[in-house]
Amino acid sequence: xxxxxxxxxxxxxxxxxxxxxPPAKADPTNAVPKDTRFEVQSIKTxxxxxxxxxxxxxxxxxxxxxxxxxxxxxxxxLIGAGASVAQPEIxxxxxxxxxxxxxxxxxxxxxxxxxxxxxxxxxxSWVEADDKGLSGAVVAHARLVEEAGQAPRLADITRIWxxxxxxxxxxxxxxxxxxxxxxxxxxxxxxxxxxxxxxxMEKNLGKIIRLRSDGSVPADNPFSAQGxxxxxxxxxxxxxxxxxxxxxxGILWTHEMGPxxxxxxxxxxxxxxxxxxxxxxGEHYSGEAIPDHPARPEFNAPELWWTPVISPGSxxxxxxxxxxxxxGQAIISGLSSEALIxxxxxxxxxxxGRVDMGKRMREVxxxxxxxxxxxxxxxxxxxxxxxxxx
Numbered sequence: 001x002x003x004x005x006x007x008x009x010x011x012x013x014x015x016x017x018x019x020x021x022p023p024a025k026a027d028p029t030n031a032v033p034k035d036t037r038f039e040v041q042s043i044k045t046x047x048x049x050x051x052x053x054x055x056x057x058x059x060x061x062x063x064x065x066x067x068x069x070x071x072x073x074x075x076x077x078l079i080g081a082g083a084s085v086a087q088p089e090i091x092x093x094x095x096x097x098x099x100x101x102x103x104x105x106x107x108x109x110x111x112x113x114x115x116x117x118x119x120x121x122x123x124x125s126w127v128e129a130d131d132k133g134l135s136g137a138v139v140a141h142a143r144l145v146e147e148a149g150q151a152p153r154l155a156d157i158t159r160i161w162x163x164x165x166x167x168x169x170x171x172x173x174x175x176x177x178x179x180x181x182x183x184x185x186x187x188x189x190x191x192x193x194x195x196x197x198x199x200x201m202e203k204n205l206g207k208i209i210r211l212r213s214d215g216s217v218p219a220d221n222p223f224s225a226q227g228x229x230x231x232x233x234x235x236x237x238x239x240x241x242x243x244x245x246x247x248x249x250g251i252l253w254t255h256e257m258g259p260x261x262x263x264x265x266x267x268x269x270x271x272x273x274x275x276x277x278x279x280x281x282g283e284h285y286s287g288e289a290i291p292d293h294p295a296r297p298e299f300n301a302p303e304l305w306w307t308p309v310i311s312p313g314s315x316x317x318x319x320x321x322x323x324x325x326x327x328g329q330a331i332i333s334g335l336s337s338e339a340l341i342x343x344x345x346x347x348x349x350x351x352x353g354r355v356d357m358g359k360r361m362r363e364v365x366x367x368x369x370x371x372x373x374x375x376x377x378x379x380x381x382x383x384x385x386x387x388x389x390x
Contacts, residue, residue, distance in 0.1 A: 025281075026306045026351045035342070035355045039390075041084050043383040044072065048106070049362060049375045051176075051314070052383075053122075055112040055144075057368040060088070061122070062375070062383065065106030067099040068092060069124075071144075071152050072383075078369040083387055085369075093144065094153035099126040100135050103170025108137065109177045113213070120144045122154075123185065125175035129166070136163030137175035139187055141215070160185075160215025164204050164229060167192050172240040176314070181250055184218065185211045186234065188241035188254065195277040198237050201230045206276060208241070208254065208268060210234035222271030237274040237299065243315030243332060247345060255315055255332060258282035259290070261307035265330070265343060266300070275299030282307060303349045311335035313377065314363045317345070320370030322387060333361035335377055340364060340386075355386070 026032075048065040055061060057077040062070045072088040099107045105127035113121035120143040129135040139161040142154040163173070174190030191198045191206035198206025201223065209232045210221055223230040243255040252268040262282025266274060279299050280290040293301035313333040318326045329352070330343040340355040360377035367373045372386040 026304055026310075032351055033353045035340075035353045037389045038355065039083055039387045041385040041387075043085075043088070043385055044090060045380055045382055046070070046375070047379055047381070049377075049381050049383070050107060051109045051363055052365055052373070052375060053111050054365065054368055055116050055122070060373075061093075061110050061112075061144075063107045063110050063124070066101045067096060067107045067126070069096050069107065069110065069154075078367055078371075081369045081371075083390070085385065091151055094151055095157070096154060097124075097126055097138075097140070097157060098128075100129045102127075102135075105135060105170050105173055108173065108175040111177045111179060113141070114179065114183075116144075120146075123177050123179070125177060125187070127173055127175070128162075134166035134168055135170070136166040136192075137173045137189065138162045139175065139177065139185075139215075141213075158215075161187060161209065161211060161232075163189055163192070167194055167205075169193055174238075174241045176242055176244050178244045178246065178252075179213065180246055180252070183213055185213050185215070186244060186252070187211070188238070188244055190240040191238065191276065198239065198276045199273075199278070201226045201233075201236075204229055204232055206236065206238045207233045208235045208238065208244075234270060235268055235272050235274060235300075237276050237278075239276045239280075243312055245315050245317045245330065247317045248319065248328065251345075253315070253317070253330060253345070255312040257311060258305070258307075258309060260285050260287075261309060263306040263309045263312055264302035265304040265312075265332075265349070266302050269300065272300040273298075275301075281305045282309075304343060304351065306351075310337040310339070310341055311360075312341075313361060316364055316366050318366055318372075320366055322370035323372070331364050331366075331372065333364040333374060335360045335362070340372070340374065357384075 050065045052062045058074045060072040074088045108125035110124045125139045140159045142157040145155045146152045171193045172190030174188040176188045178186040187209040197203040217231045223233045241254045241256040255265045259282040262280045279293050279296045315332045332341040342353040362377035363375040365373045374384045
């Protein structure tokens with residue numbers, strides 16, 4: 001059995017030890033049903049796309065890792081669109097912050113505020129460096145301004161959070177964003193490949209952050225008594241979280257890349273410790289063993305885990321009508337697995353299907369039309385729209 005040696009790469013190496021196997025391990029790839037009945041429409045090609053979000057029924061924003069943001073606008077609402085849609089008008093958005101484009105760093109996530117139609121407010125993340133060359137992620141909100149006769153641009157850019165401390169290296173920024181149903185801003189903050197900060201209450205690396213939508217810290221966060229920085233934390237002990245979503249019941253879900261094996265799907269609970277780097281269902285790249293989660297029951301174990309890895313890049317929880325059998329399921333974009341992976345979150349949590357895409361898949365979103373929209377990874381990467389075959 002082969003697995004990806006680095007969860008965010010395409011090379012492979014020998015499988016990690018599975019001497020202790022929790023019952024929630026995903027089935028091997030060849031045992032998972034393959035979803036094949038799809039119409040796939042290619043919309044546009046981008047260089048190193050990273051994230052996207054629909055801000056309304058006819059407009060999509062796309063970020064690219066080198067530091068560009070684009071607005072895609074369709075001449076009419078996508079709701080009710082048939083098997084194909086017209087090509088959109090595409091415009092580059094001006095006044096995007098300068099970014100450090102290196103490794104996994106660059107321009108990151110973008111999401112829209114619920115009142116975007118009135119305020120034009122969006123949230124975005126990116127990577128910056130200090131004068132010593134140390135880097136970290138930043139989150140800000142800004143207004144998307146569109147004036148007659150002018151290209152759209154960002155205005156009133158207001159920084160509301162940053163990774164502390166800045167460190168060397170170019171991996172595991174995570175910096176994915178979610179506005180929850182009750183109006184809080186969740187930020188995933190990776191361990192920056194430094195391991196120990198995930199358990200350090202004086203560093204906000206390896207944590208899930210919970211803020212108010214204006215960037216202030218809620219008084220009811222669980223670690224408020226453990227220091228000024230710890231007031232931000234919602235959960236700790238994480239590695240590299242590139243997917244975060246909330247289901248219809250308000251439950252928060254994330255996935256994170258394991259080391260050599262052990263990619264995880266986690267149900268996030270207030271104040272919990274998820275164990276990294278003390279436990280993992282993978283092993284170090286050197287081959288050195290890491291205790292599995294059952295060895296340390298005080299840590300919150302994943303609901304589902306993968307060895308061979310899937311290299312999860314992003315996640316949605318589907319709610320549309322185009323794929324009625326998928327409603328309430330997590331759809332995960334897979335990088336090394338080159339697939340869209342379906343996971344049921346009801347009763348027994350399990351992988352229930354894969355769409356083989358034949359390309360590394362960076363981002364997945366649900367469109368206003370109920371179609372699945374996906375971004376390939378890397379140079380010359382396509383924006384795709386998936387519908388079931390009639």
